[in-house]
Amino acid sequence: MASTTRSKPRPARDSEATRQALLDAGAALFAEHGFDGVSVDEIARRARVNKAMISYHFGGKEGLYGAILAAAAVPAAERLRELAAADIPPVEALTRYVETFVELTEKNPHFPPMILRELMGGGRLFDEAFFPHVLAIFGSIRMIIARGIALKVFRPVDPLVTHLSVVGSLLFFLVTEGVRERMEKKGILPAPRPLPKDFVAHLKDVTIRGLLAEPPRN
Amino acid sequence: MASTTRSKPRPARDSEATRQALLDAGAALFAEHGFDGVSVDEIARRARVNKAMISYHFGGKEGLYGAILAAAAVPAAERLRELAAADIPPVEALTRYVETFVELTEKNPHFPPMILRELMGGGRLFDEAFFPHVLAIFGSIRMIIARGIALKVFRPVDPLVTHLSVVGSLLFFLVTEGVRERMEKKGILPAPRPLPKDFVAHLKDVTIRGLLAEPPRN
DNA sequence: GTCTATAGGCTGATAGAC
DNA sequence: GTCTATCAGCCTATAGAC
Secondary structure, X not given: OOOOOOOOOOOOOOHHHHHXXXXXXXXXXXXXXXXXXXXXXXXXXXXXXXXXXXXXHHOOHHHHHHHHHHHHXXXXXXXXXXXXXXXXXXXXXXXXXXXXXXXXXXHOOOHHHHHHHHHHOXXXXXXXXXXXXXXXXXXXHHHHHHHHHHOOOEOOOOHHHXXXXXXXXXXXXXXXXXXXXXXXXXXXXOOOOOOHHHXXXXXXXXXXXXXXXXXXXX | OOOOOOOOOOXXXXXXXXXXXXXXXXXXXXXXXXXXXXXXXXHHHHHOOOOHHHHHHHOOHHHHHHHHHHHHHHXXXXXXXXXXXXXXXXXXXXXXXXXXXXXXXXXXXXXXXXXXXXXXXXXXXXXXXXXXXXXXXXXXXXXXXXXXXXXXXXXXXXXXXXXHHHHHHHHHHHHOHHHHHHHHHHOOOOOOOOOHHHHHHHHHHHHHHHHXXXXXXX
């Protein structure tokens, strides 16, 4: 795994670096413009790599796209699934879910736009190995909410609807950071640009208040 | 406005119908696949119209796209702006905002995906006549929230962050109806598919609880 | 207003040299 | 593993007949 040690005769110079450059360039471009909005020439240029390498390493444009999606979805699904399975009080679990989600997207800011595009579009990769991971990511928070209701910590809301509203507002916030940044530069943002941590704090505050069976003392 | 009366000599057979067919077909396809994911051939085929008509009536693919976006954004912005300007108690205004938003998208289900794609993407049409309307749509709810805070009906939350979370979850719900429909058909949806009215009810319930200065009696 | 035919550019993929 | 050269296919736009 630690790549070529530079002493053996045959193996190549830098195969892993090429792969990674393509994954990085592709993620940024696909997130911003969608699968159809990006050409393999652009990706190769940005990665400073020959475009034939996309076919060589990933079997083509679709293969690269799928690899990028999986590289982000698999670890995210794993961490969030663990969190949902752990025996943590519902309020804390919900909080940690949101924090973990944001933390994951700080490592990989291109994941939210890509997954949202997949949810909107016909669903290019929705049958393959990818779909179960999406289910895990969304299912985890749904389970946390359902558990909170079962324990009577939360009011008897609909878990499916509730998890959509929490994850939805979170995803929306994350995918629109770019617009706000651009608006701020133009000076047309009506208030200081909120940081992810501000949004997380708000979401925790308001949704917990909205869900709790026993309203907090003000 | 009532189109050709079929008696005069020169005017053409059905120009308005052609325009409308292109607007309808384009809206459906752009919403599902994005600007780059759709070819003018597909649009023309779906509209049962010759593709040269796109250039003739709208000056090209981009022109059609802009016309579709404006046709939905302009009336929406107008109605929501009125609502924000009216002197209505904050809780009711917030409720009506969400209801109006959903009602507007029932007339035009392709608007939420299109606007979300615009917000994510580099922003193809973001400088033109279109941008002010987006500002009005989002600004209206921000104003309602700010008013609620000023009147001490709502807790002193950040209006910018708060309106993002409300509109965000709403938009997310609307643009993911397609996936849930497909999942339901496959039998992999973990609960009965929530209708827009269920979601609206939930959003009203939970956000109002989360925002109110005086928590409601349970 | 509508349609056919076509131009000209760009797309993704690959064969074959190194 | 990498790169160059090249291909066939699709794309949008338009000139010109009706």
